[in-house]
């Protein structure tokens with residue numbers, strides 16, 4: 534059984550073929566990686582999974598349900614959450630409020646009840662706040678709860694995006710370049726965090742990343758895109774020694790330097 538399955542997915546933007554006949558599947562509980570050169574079609578795949586775009590051809594299933602061309606506002610209800618390559622936080626809200634908004638979406642109360650702040654609403658607000666703080670603690674941002682999101686350095690903003698995505702209680706978490714802009718030490722620390730969150734929240738994860746140490750450290754299965762087509766798939770060991778991948782992306786001189 535697969536948690537996420539793409540079958541023959543193609544996406545064209547006018548004359549540009551961003552993805553061509555892509556098929557792959559991610560097993561439940563797996564951490565998988567989507568790698569490839571700039572413009573290979575990786576973010577387009579995320580946008581197809583999350584309904585930002587509808588595929589020109591092909592199908593996408595999630596937990597055995599057809600989500601091809603799902604409406605973006607239905608994605609979270611299916612159990613899919615994502616982070617963005619270009620960080621998308623509410624910049625002028627606090628760190629805590631950025632996560633509270635995500636938790637709040639899960640809670641159902643009438644506007645009238647909210648306006649009079651009934652005891653039930655007050656209790657719910659406390660619960661939301663506690664849940665949001667839990668997520669912040671998990672990513673190491675609890676002590677920054679009251680600062681404005683845009684005052685955080687980029688690395689911490691990326692962690693805040695992860696906390697916000699987790700607050701939506703996803704089964705599938707899509708991470709778009711979570712280690713972008715981080716130095717090697719920070720990116721390995723991030724890999725450790727992703728590993729912890731994966732175990733704690735029983736997640737399936739698909740991540741796009743250019744930091745190969747993060748990819749090789751975390752991913753049980755790796756899919757390589759090049760010019761919109763799937764060039765290869767395999768384990769970290771297989772991908773690192775695949776001549777096509779070395780030629781197209783990693784570079785002939787690529788040799789993994791293990792972190793341990």
Ligand SMILES: Nc1ncnc2c1ncn2[C@@H]1O[C@H](COP(=O)(O)OP(=O)(O)OP(=O)(O)O)[C@@H](O)[C@H]1O
Pocket residue numbers: 546549550551569570571572573574575576577578618
């Ligand atoms: N909305 C769009 N309209 C037109 N072309 C698009 C659109 N979105 C993506 N493309 C094109 O599709 C191709 C794949 O882009 P995509 O952003 O998916 O690549 P990527 O692998 O994520 O690249 P990067 O590593 O730089 O983020 C590129 O040629 C891009 O210009």
